[in-house]
Amino acid sequence: MGENVKPFQYDYWRPSVAxxxxxxxxxxxxxxxxxxxxxxxxxxxxxxxPGGFLEENETLQEGALRELKEETGIVPRYxxxxxxxxxxxxxxxxxxxxxxxxxFVRDVEGVAGDDAADICWFDIHNLPELAFDHAEVxxxxxxxxxxxxxxxxxxxxxxxxxxxxxxxxRMWTYVYKKKMDRRxxxxxxxxxxxxxxxxxxxxxxxxxxxxxxxxxxxxAAYLKYIKSNSCW
Amino acid sequence: MGENVKPFQYDYWRPSVAxxxxxxxxxxxxxxxxxxxxxxxxxxxxxxxPGGFLEENETLQEGALRELKEETGIVPRYxxxxxxxxxxxxxxxxxxxxxxxxxFVRDVEGVAGDDAADICWFDIHNLPELAFDHAEVxxxxxxxxxxxxxxxxxxxxxxxxxxxxxxxxRMWTYVYKKKMDRRxxxxxxxxxxxxxxxxxxxxxxxxxxxxxxxxxxxxAAYLKYIKSNSCW
DNA sequence: CCAAAAGTGTTGGGTGTACACCCATGC
DNA sequence: GCATGGGTGTACACCCAACACTTTTGG
Numbered sequence: 291m292g293e294n295v296k297p298f299q300y301d302y303w304r305p306s307v308a309x310x311x312x313x314x315x316x317x318x319x320x321x322x323x324x325x326x327x328x329x330x331x332x333x334x335x336x337x338x339x340p341g342g343f344l345e346e347n348e349t350l351q352e353g354a355l356r357e358l359k360e361e362t363g364i365v366p367r368y369x370x371x372x373x374x375x376x377x378x379x380x381x382x383x384x385x386x387x388x389x390x391x392x393x394f395v396r397d398v399e400g401v402a403g404d405d406a407a408d409i410c411w412f413d414i415h416n417l418p419e420l421a422f423d424h425a426e427v428x429x430x431x432x433x434x435x436x437x438x439x440x441x442x443x444x445x446x447x448x449x450x451x452x453x454x455x456x457x458x459x460r461m462w463t464y465v466y467k468k469k470m471d472r473r474x475x476x477x478x479x480x481x482x483x484x485x486x487x488x489x490x491x492x493x494x495x496x497x498x499x500x501x502x503x504x505x506x507x508x509x510a511a512y513l514k515y516i517k518s519n520s521c522w
Numbered sequence: 523m524g525e526n527v528k529p530f531q532y533d534y535w536r537p538s539v540a541x542x543x544x545x546x547x548x549x550x551x552x553x554x555x556x557x558x559x560x561x562x563x564x565x566x567x568x569x570x571x572p573g574g575f576l577e578e579n580e581t582l583q584e585g586a587l588r589e590l591k592e593e594t595g596i597v598p599r600y601x602x603x604x605x606x607x608x609x610x611x612x613x614x615x616x617x618x619x620x621x622x623x624x625x626f627v628r629d630v631e632g633v634a635g636d637d638a639a640d641i642c643w644f645d646i647h648n649l650p651e652l653a654f655d656h657a658e659v660x661x662x663x664x665x666x667x668x669x670x671x672x673x674x675x676x677x678x679x680x681x682x683x684x685x686x687x688x689x690x691x692r693m694w695t696y697v698y699k700k701k702m703d704r705r706x707x708x709x710x711x712x713x714x715x716x717x718x719x720x721x722x723x724x725x726x727x728x729x730x731x732x733x734x735x736x737x738x739x740x741x742a743a744y745l746k747y748i749k750s751n752s753c754w
Numbered sequence: 755c756c757a758a759a760a761g762t763g764t765t766g767g768g769t770g771t772a773c774a775c776c777c778a779t780g781c
Numbered sequence: 782g783c784a785t786g787g788g789t790g791t792a793c794a795c796c797c798a799a800c801a802c803t804t805t806t807g808g
Contacts, residue, residue, distance in 0.1 A: 299528035303578050304536040307619055346535050346617065350608040373603055374621050376582040385578065387539055387619075389606050441673070456787065473789075474771060481769085501778075502787065688760065705762075706798065713796090733805070734760060 305385040309354035310341030310375075310424075312392040312431040313366060315411055316448040316461050321435075322411040323428070324400065325418070326361055329407035332382050333421035339428075340406065341388070350389040358393075362400035362409050366393030368447040373430055380423045390427055392434065394447040415467070436465060442516065443488055446507045452492060454502035455479060487511035537617040541586035542573030542656075544624040544663040545598060547643055548680040548693050553667075554643040555660070556632065557650070558593055561639035564614050565653035571660075572638065573620070582621040590625075594632035594641050598625030600679040605662055612655045622659055624666065626679040647699070668697060674748065675720055678739045684724060686734035687711060719743035 313324040325337040342357035344350060351369060358364055375388040402409045412418065414432055417425075439445045439462070449457060455476050463469050483489035488511045492504040545556040557569040574589035576582060583601060590596055607620040634641045644650065646664055649657075671677045671694070681689060687708045695701050715721035720743045724736040 295527060296531035296533055298532045298535050300530045300532075300536070301528055302538070302575065303530050304532070305539055305576065305578075306532075306534070307537055307539060343534065344537065344608075344619075346537075347610060349610065350606055350619065371605055374582055374606060376576075376621075378579060378581065387576075387582065387621075389608075389619075389621075454787090471771070471773090472787075473773090474769095476788085478770080686760090703798070703800085704760075705800090706796095708761085710797085 305387045306381075307344040307350075308341055308386055308388040309344055309350045309357065310339040310388050310390045310427070311354050311358045311366075312339060312372060312390060312428065313358065313362075313364065313395055314392065314414075314435065314448060315395050315398070316464075317411075318457060319460060319464070321414045321461065321464050323414050323417070323431075324362060324364070325410055325412055325420070326402065326406035327408035327410070328421060329405045335407070336421040337410070337412075337418045338421035339390070339424050340409075341390075342405075351391055354389070354391045355393075357404075360404040361402070361406040363403060364395060364398055364400045366395045368444055369393040370444070372434055373427070375423055375427065377423060390431075392431055394444065396448055396450060414465075432465075439465060443482075443512065444516075446488070446512065449507065451507050452504050453507070454504055456502050486515045488515050537619045538613075539576040539582075540573055540618055540620040541576055541582045541589065542571040542620050542622045542659070543586050543590045543598075544571060544604060544622060544659070545590065545594075545596065545627055546624065546646075546667065546680060547627050547630070548696075549643075550689065551692060551696070553646045553693065553696050555646050555649070555663075556594060556596070557642055557644055557652070558634065558638035559640035559642070560653060561637045567639070568653040569642075569644075569650045570653035571622070571656050572641075573622075574637075583623055586621070586623045587625075589636075592636040593634070593638040595635060596627060596630055596632045598627045600676055601625040602676070604666055605659070607655055607659060609655060622663075624663055626676065628680055628682060646697075664697075671697060675714075675744065676748075678720070678744065681739065683739050684736050685739070686736055688734050718747045720747050 311324075315322045315324065324340060326340045328334050328336055328338050340358050340361045341354060342361070344353040345356070348356060351371070355365070355369065358366070369391050370393075372390040372392045375390060378385060380386065380388075399411075400409050414428075414435075417428060419425075420428065445461070448461065456472075458479060459470070459472055459475050462475070479489065483491075483505065487508055489505045490508055492506050543556075547554045547556065556572060558572045560566050560568055560570050572590050572593045573586060574593070576585040577588075580588060583603070587597070587601065590598070601623050602625075604622040604624045607622060610617065612618065612620075631643075632641050646660075646667075649660060651657075652660065677693070680693065688704075690711060691702070691704055691707050694707070711721065715723075715737065719740055721737045722740055724738050
């Protein structure tokens with residue numbers, strides 16, 4: 291035990307540090323989160339949030355996104371901090387601290403790689419049993435998603451650049467599990483778009499008089515808007 | 523170098539992990555944050571957020587509060603996560619990841635202890651030069667304070683159990699650096715109190731017809747309220 | 755005695771909410 | 782043809798913002 295000297299030696303105790311990802315995708319109808327089937331112990335075969343151990347030359351967010359790319363090939367459009375996990379028994383191997391980030395993507399599937407045996411997009415309202423304390427994390431993540439959508443327009447990163455207000459409406463009603471009034475919803479976002487320029491009507495695009503109108507996400511106006519109003 | 527074997531050995535690289543605190547206090551007129559003067563290198567003699575390295579048997583929040591108590595003797599009334607710091611060069615000694623928490627106290631001074639050479643409460647709008655990346659953290663912390671006050675009534679933990687609406691008003695105008703209309707402000711919080719029961723008028727307490735009325739913070743009603751409305 | 759601070763009403767505008775109705779599409 | 786989904790109008794209620802005046806307190 292004392293003989294084989296290990297390569298990393300320190301004067302004081304240090305925990306392992308990991309970074310995990312909650313990646314959201316909206317397929318036009320349901321909101322989904324990306325999970326990987328673990329290829330290694332512990333929890334081999336169980337579903338878990340993609341992530342892994344921090345490396346020496348990267349920040350936590352960089353580490354989270356590197357692991358995400360290695361395990362699934364996915365590079366998100368928007369990423370922010372969610373929380374940390376530091377329960378003393380959360381990993382059976384050794385003490386692991388984890389920083390969790392949440393991200394938005396669109397139009398991606400991903401491919402299982404690295405120590406992910408498989409990957410799958412799960413409906414946020416119908417998740418499988420999860421490894422580690424990830425069930426707890428997902429509760430926080432969905433709560434944060436709801437708060438975040440309410441107070442900051444980051445969720446436009448979940449939609450195509452050109453989308454319809456019914457698309458947006460379906461996303462909201464799905465996340466909040468509550469049908470809000472379509473008319474009021476549209477009034478709200480049309481007014482929001484008119485004031486901020488974050489969403490602009492696409493000039494024509496009209497096929498028939500009653501088909502949904504298209505709007506375009508204006509990222510420049512968005513960045514300007516969140517500069518003075520951002521929550522996260 | 524290879525001879526003196528260090529006590530903690532690992533197969534993979536690990537960073538140091540620390541936990542820091544942003545502690546807010548409201549003295550009835552100004553909002554303040556607690557800083558310590560560092561007694562040791564690095565940044566010896568510079569002001570910094572209280573905090574220190576994580577120990578083996580505690581969560582990040584427990585570690586932050588333990589360090590806070592050791593360095594200042596203070597035990598907060600409310601604590602929540604703020605952010606993580608993981609820049610690769612943020613500590614000149616070695617790679618250090620830090621989790622930052624923010625807390626509310628009232629009616630405390632604190633006493634310098636452990637490796638704090640001195641402690642002092644600084645006006646949030648007039649901070650000294652800070653060690654590490656703590657200036658950046660304080661920017662996030664003040665932004666979070668503003669958002670948090672707007673959306674969640676945690677800030678009652680900054681006030682005495684019995685307080686007046688002018689007290690509350692001074693706190694808000696100070697934090698937002700903006701004099702809001704007193705009448706509207708009072709109406710808002712009286713209505714809030716009537717609906718939620720989080721603040722209740724103290725029955726009499728009237729000395730003269732025009733002296734400020736007292737209100738009491740009802741923690742039970744508060745806990746019930748945030749259960750369905752909390753942001754953080 | 756005067757300045758600063760605290761109590762009190764009212765009104766107009768904007769935003770959210772709750773409806774009802776029409777039209778187009780697709781099974 | 783009927784159900785579903787999308788566009789539009791209106792009326793009401795509530796919240797918020799913008800105001801002025803008086804009284805009390807304290808230096």
